[in-house]
Amino acid sequence: MSAALLEVQDLKMHFPVKEGVFQRARKVCRAVDGVTLSLPAGSTIGLVGESGCGKSTLGKCIVRLHQPTSGSIRFMDTELAGLSTSSLKPHRRQLQMIFQDPVESLNSRHMVGEILAEPFLIHAMGDAGWRRRKVLDLLDRVGLPANAAERYPFEFSGGQRQRIGIARAIALEPKLIVCDEPVSALDVSIQSQVLNLMLDLQRDMGLSYLFIAHNLAVVKHVSDQVAIMYLGRIVELADADEIYRNARHPYTRALISAIPQPDPRHRQNRIVLSGDVPSPINPPSGCPFHPRCPHATDRCRAEVPALRPAPGASGHTVSCHYDL
Amino acid sequence: MVLEVRDLVTTFDTDAGTLTAVDGVSFPVRRGRTLGIVGESGCGKSVTALSIMRLLPQPMGKIRSGSILFDGKDLATLPTEEMRKIRGGRIGMIFQEPMTALNPVHSIGRQLSEVFLLHRTRNEREALQMSVEMLRKVGIPSPEIRIGEYPHQLSGGMRQRVVIAMALACKPDVVIADEPTTALDVTIQAQILELMQSLQDEMGMGIMLITHDLGVIADMCDDVVVMYAGRIAESGPVQTLFSTPSHPYTRGLLNSIPRLTTPRKSRLPIIEGMVPSLAELPAGCRFQNRCPYRIDACSVQPALEEVGPGHRSACHRWRELPSLPVSP
Numbered sequence: 001m002s003a004a005l006l007e008v009q010d011l012k013m014h015f016p017v018k019e020g021v022f023q024r025a026r027k028v029c030r031a032v033d034g035v036t037l038s039l040p041a042g043s044t045i046g047l048v049g050e051s052g053c054g055k056s057t058l059g060k061c062i063v064r065l066h067q068p069t070s071g072s073i074r075f076m077d078t079e080l081a082g083l084s085t086s087s088l089k090p091h092r093r094q095l096q097m098i099f100q101d102p103v104e105s106l107n108s109r110h111m112v113g114e115i116l117a118e119p120f121l122i123h124a125m126g127d128a129g130w131r132r133r134k135v136l137d138l139l140d141r142v143g144l145p146a147n148a149a150e151r152y153p154f155e156f157s158g159g160q161r162q163r164i165g166i167a168r169a170i171a172l173e174p175k176l177i178v179c180d181e182p183v184s185a186l187d188v189s190i191q192s193q194v195l196n197l198m199l200d201l202q203r204d205m206g207l208s209y210l211f212i213a214h215n216l217a218v219v220k221h222v223s224d225q226v227a228i229m230y231l232g233r234i235v236e237l238a239d240a241d242e243i244y245r246n247a248r249h250p251y252t253r254a255l256i257s258a259i260p261q262p263d264p265r266h267r268q269n270r271i272v273l274s275g276d277v278p279s280p281i282n283p284p285s286g287c288p289f290h291p292r293c294p295h296a297t298d299r300c301r302a303e304v305p306a307l308r309p310a311p312g313a314s315g316h317t318v319s320c321h322y323d324l
Numbered sequence: 325m326v327l328e329v330r331d332l333v334t335t336f337d338t339d340a341g342t343l344t345a346v347d348g349v350s351f352p353v354r355r356g357r358t359l360g361i362v363g364e365s366g367c368g369k370s371v372t373a374l375s376i377m378r379l380l381p382q383p384m385g386k387i388r389s390g391s392i393l394f395d396g397k398d399l400a401t402l403p404t405e406e407m408r409k410i411r412g413g414r415i416g417m418i419f420q421e422p423m424t425a426l427n428p429v430h431s432i433g434r435q436l437s438e439v440f441l442l443h444r445t446r447n448e449r450e451a452l453q454m455s456v457e458m459l460r461k462v463g464i465p466s467p468e469i470r471i472g473e474y475p476h477q478l479s480g481g482m483r484q485r486v487v488i489a490m491a492l493a494c495k496p497d498v499v500i501a502d503e504p505t506t507a508l509d510v511t512i513q514a515q516i517l518e519l520m521q522s523l524q525d526e527m528g529m530g531i532m533l534i535t536h537d538l539g540v541i542a543d544m545c546d547d548v549v550v551m552y553a554g555r556i557a558e559s560g561p562v563q564t565l566f567s568t569p570s571h572p573y574t575r576g577l578l579n580s581i582p583r584l585t586t587p588r589k590s591r592l593p594i595i596e597g598m599v600p601s602l603a604e605l606p607a608g609c610r611f612q613n614r615c616p617y618r619i620d621a622c623s624v625q626p627a628l629e630e631v632g633p634g635h636r637s638a639c640h641r642w643r644e645l646p647s648l649p650v651s652p
Binding site: 051189192217228240254261274 | 329364365481482510512517539543545562566578580581582583584586588589592594599
């Protein structure tokens with residue numbers, strides 16, 4: 001495995017929650033609460049969890065759309081966590097993002113050609129003719145016709161808009177792309193088209209992906225490692241195949257059993273968790289998962305479990321007091 | 325059979341002319357069984373549900389022809405007043421986004437009581453008592469307290485339980501659920517699906533479940549209807565349809581979804597292109613532009629033919645399909 005492109009150490013993102021007449025910040029929302037992960041160049045880490053688990057916030061911290069509260073983000077040997085906006089600019093070329101809803105991430109008043117040329121303008125690259133050639137090349141790479149450059153985003157279908165979003169993200173030939181639910185809003189037959197495109201681009205350009213999604217089957221398909229998040233923390237991290245074969249954390253097991261499989265011969269026994277995901281403003285004591293965990297003990301209610309190596313496979317870590 | 329849709333045609337008047345969103349769709353919903361309707365955006369699955377409930381957007385949406393038989397009546401032509409008695413009473417509805425199905429300015433108790441007051445009792449206290457019981461049945465903790473709360477105070481999963489309580493309040497014969505778990509998290513989806521199944525076991529209603537998720541279909545349904553661009557591409561018992569899909573669209577969909585058993589980072593077989601818009605449908609089979617097995621005969625619409633017991637497909641080449649290569 002090559003050297004790590006991205007190293008995140010004990011990253012925390014706490015948001016003040018303003019309350020009362022004077023809007024004083026009395027409470028803290030611990031959206032991301034001590035995340036550590038490492039991503040080798042050219043590989044993909046999948047980030048899975050339910051709404052409010054902090055997966056999108058973590059992604060936004062890494063591309064520095066948020067200024068993290070504490071912790072470290074080392075990207076290509078530079079510490080990004082404390083950098084000012086101006087000193088970030090050269091690094092932004094290497095670090096891009098793809099959003100769930102391509103409509104909202106594309107300027108509806110600009111033609112696709114202008115949208116795709118903008119990254120080059122911002123970084124003062126080439127002349128008009130060069131940029132025009134680059135735009136046509138990008139459209140070709142993501143499987144859109146050349147005449148797409150003279151059309152507006154609303155003229156395209158959801159899948160095509162996501163292709164435009166991908167074209168913009170790869171324009172500056174970045175090293176890392178944070179993909180926040182890139183296929184969740186797409187129809188089934190379009191999802192596989194976009195996933196194939198993303199895998200092709202990764203192979204051709206040596207891209208690394210941080211792939212955020214709630215669909216575990218999709219995440220497993222594209223990822224080398226998978227991290228399961230719950231209430232701002234990683235509760236389990238392992239190789240993609242290992243985590244599905246050998247899930248250790250009761251939350252991971254419940255998540256896997258809850259995905260409906262498209263095969264009526266295997267109507268599996270769902271592990272149905274009771275209750276909802278607790279709020280990150282007022283997280284439970286001890287292990288954040290204990291109120292929903294079928295195996296919880298007094299120790300789980302009192303003591304936060306550390307992320308520790310799971311017995312057996314190397315690189316598999318789990319945050320549970322017990323070997324279940 | 326509690327409900328039967330026969331040759332339903334539903335159209336919309338738009339600036340671009342009259343568009344046919346549902347074009348000759350027929351299927352039965354049976355007591356105690358779940359019928360799944362699956363398809364991608366624009367296939368007409370939700371319009372079919374709205375047609376049955378007679379909730380088509382007015383004045384654009386119209387049922388052009390066909391019938392919807394329920395309890396000896398044809399819902400397609402029933403007077404509005406009579407339809408109102410059936411809707412929410414003997415036919416219940418569950419929608420995708422519980423927040424839009426619930427009224428934000430009325431308490432849970434008031435909204436649920438309204439259903440009982442409309443269909444079951446005139447006594448308000450009794451209605452409230454029935455509401456508490458119903459909330460308990462759908463697994464809402466401390467329902468006596470919850471009836472005083474407002475929709476925004478509940479989580480998404482709890483709100484969907486309230487919507488299910490409303491849909492089942494009057495012990496309906498049929499429940500129409502349009503993407504009931506799409507907006508929910510995976511573990512909450514599991515809770516809601518489990519709840520719907522156990523309530524069906526107990527109350528014996530027929531469920532018509534509309535979804536784009538083939539996993540949910542495989543998990544929940546007895547029979548499936550696959551829709552494409554307003555028509556039925558294939559229908560049949562769930563086991564048969566998943567084991568021997570007999571329409572290239574069904575087969576393409578099943579092959580294209582990544583599963584936990586798919587080798588990682590392998591190329592997924594895809595369906596090329598995208599769903600045609602209703603304004604520019606090809607003559608003949610509507611899937612032909614995306615179909616890898618297109619032949620000249622496809623410019624004539626194939627009939628929905630019986631290909632096995634209870635199994636139908638609208639493809640000229642269904643007989644050869646098993647021998648045709650998956651991704652040519």
